[in-house]
Structures are given as structure tokens and as C-alpha cells.
Amino acid sequence: MSPSASRTVLLYGLDDGGAIAALSRALNSSHEVSAAAHLPAAVAARSSVDFVRDSGRAVTAIRVEGPGPSVEHRCEALRRDLQDTGPSEELHSMRSSLLWRALRDAAPLLPDPACLIWRVSVPPAAGAQVVREIASARGAASQPVEYYFDWAGGLIWLALPPSNDASAAIIRATVARHGGHATLLRAPVTTRLAVPVFEPQPAPLAALARRVKDAFDPRRVLNPGRMASDL
Numbered sequence: 001m002s003p004s005a006s007r008t009v010l011l012y013g014l015d016d017g018g019a020i021a022a023l024s025r026a027l028n029s030s031h032e033v034s035a036a037a038h039l040p041a042a043v044a045a046r047s048s049v050d051f052v053r054d055s056g057r058a059v060t061a062i063r064v065e066g067p068g069p070s071v072e073h074r075c076e077a078l079r080r081d082l083q084d085t086g087p088s089e090e091l092h093s094m095r096s097s098l099l100w101r102a103l104r105d106a107a108p109l110l111p112d113p114a115c116l117i118w119r120v121s122v123p124p125a126a127g128a129q130v131v132r133e134i135a136s137a138r139g140a141a142s143q144p145v146e147y148y149f150d151w152a153g154g155l156i157w158l159a160l161p162p163s164n165d166a167s168a169a170i171i172r173a174t175v176a177r178h179g180g181h182a183t184l185l186r187a188p189v190t191t192r193l194a195v196p197v198f199e200p201q202p203a204p205l206a207a208l209a210r211r212v213k214d215a216f217d218p219r220r221v222l223n224p225g226r227m228a229s230d231l
Contacts, residue, residue: 005068007075008091008099010051011060011082014038016128016149019060022085023152024124026062029081031074035063035100036152043108043148049099051089060085063100106185109146109159116166116187118158122180127153130178134158137170162188168195 011022019038026033037060044052044059052059064074079088091099102108106117122130127149135145146159160167166187175182184197 004066005071006063006065006093006096007071008035008096009062009064009075009078009082010055010089010091011062011085012055012087012089013057014060014085015058016040016131018085019058020124020127020149020153022060022082023062023149025082026078027152029078031064031078031081032066033062033078034065035061035150037061037103038149038153039108040146040148043146046108046111047099048102048107049091049095051091051095052099061091061099061103063096103148103150106157106159108148109157112159114162114188115146116160116162116191117185118156118160118166118171118182119185120156120158120171120175120180120182121151121154122156122175122178124151124153126178126180127156130174130180131156131158133174133177134167134171137174138167162191164191164194166191166195 009026011019014022016038023036023038027036039047039052039059039061041056041058044055044057047053047059052061062078064071064078066074075090079090082088109115109117120130131145131147138145143161148157149155150157158171166184168182168184171182184192184195187195
């Protein structure tokens with residue numbers, strides 16, 4: 001059964017670290033938060049939701065769902081609990097649904113049809129540090145990394161300018177240090193042929209996957225190269 005009401009509390013102007021801390025507070029509260037995300041100002045400016053797009057600031061979003069009176073009460077309580085973080089606003093019904101649908105589809109990162117999209121999973125507390133390390137490793141001369149956080153910082157959506165290697169070595173080395181994994185979701189065919197789309201498996205698992213493939217698809221006719229270049 002779908003929830004009868006959905007609202008999203010918006011916090012404005014937080015940096016990445018402050019936003020992840022606020023999202024952690026919300027998720028650890030008694031208010032039954034169902035989603036938590038943070039959009040830096042440049043990404044928020046491309047949202048189709050006016051309260052997000054027109055704020056001119058970074059936007060931190062916290063969704064609450066359930067029976068209408070309960071949702072209203074919990075949103076009010078959340079805003080009181082987080083009032084020390086600064087100004088807040090609420091999205092109701094259609095706007096709330098539109099925001100989360102766009103975040104699910106990585107729409108704020110897709111104005112340039114040529115950009116590369118990575119989906120990175122890390123411990124939430126490491127999210128902001130992972131983005132800083134990736135940006136630093138790519139160097140000041142590189143185009144800035146665009147990103148936003150979902151899952152309270154545990155899921156990072158990254159957009160990079162086109163390149164042959166998709167910065168895969170940098171991204172995967174950084175993510176590995178923090179116990180996470182990365183998937184290349186969108187890239188040209190040439191890049192996808194050169195870069196493993198999924199996180200490379202440890203050697204024992206890779207060997208097991210090859211044996212399974214040899215048993216069921218020895219001629220490699222079923223989606224060749226889809227999961228790994230040698231499968």
C-alpha cells in the first residue's frame with residue numbers, strides 16, 4: 001500500500017559535512033525518515049522543483065511518508081530539531097514526488113548528454129571525504145566534479161566530463177580506501193569497452209565467475225563483456 005502523504009523538509013545553505021551530519025541526525029531520530037539527500041548549490045540550481053532551483057544555495061532534503069496527520073506532525077518536529085542548521089521549508093505532495101523521482105534518475109547531473117555518470121557506495125560518514133579526495137586526485141586543472149549525495153551520504157552520484165578512462169583508477173582507488181564500491185552507469189561505448197563497468201571482483205570470485213561462465217556459456221554468446229571484459 002502506498003503512503004497516503006509525502007512531504008520533504010528542505011534545509012538550505014549547508015556544506016557537505018554539515019549536511020551529512022544533519023541527515024544522520026534526522027535518520028537517527030524517531031521521525032521515521034524515508035529518504036535523505038544533499039544537493040550542492042550548482043546541482044540544486046538545475047532541479048525542476050522551484051523551491052530547490054530558486055534557492056541559490058545548497059539544499060538538503062529529508063522525506064517523511066505515511067498518514068497525513070502523522071507526516072505533518074513529524075515534519076514540524078524535524079524542523080524544530082534541526083532549526084540550529086538554519087532556514088527550512090517543506091515540499092508537499094507533487095513537488096516532493098518530483099524531487100525524489102529526479103534524484104532517483106540522476107536528472108540533476110544530466111544537462112550535458114556527453115557527461116559520464118558514476119554511482120558510488122561508501123559508508124555515509126565518508127561521503128564528503130570521498131568527493132574531496134577524488135577532486136584533489138584529479139587535479140586543479142581538471143573540470144570540477146559534479147555530484148550529489150543520497151542515502152544520507154552513503155550513495156554518491158558523480159558526473160565527470162568525457163574521457164577515455166573515466167577517471168576509473170582514481171575513483172576506484174579512493175572508494176576502496178573507504179570500504180566502498182563504484183559502478184560506471186553512463187559512458188560512451190568506447191569508454192565502457194576500456195573501463196570495467198562494475199567493481200572488479202577479488203581474484204577468487206573472478207575465478208569462480210569464469211568457471212560458471214565456462215560451464216553455462218563456453219562460447220561467450222550471452223551478453224559478452226557485459227559483467228566483465230573476459231566473460
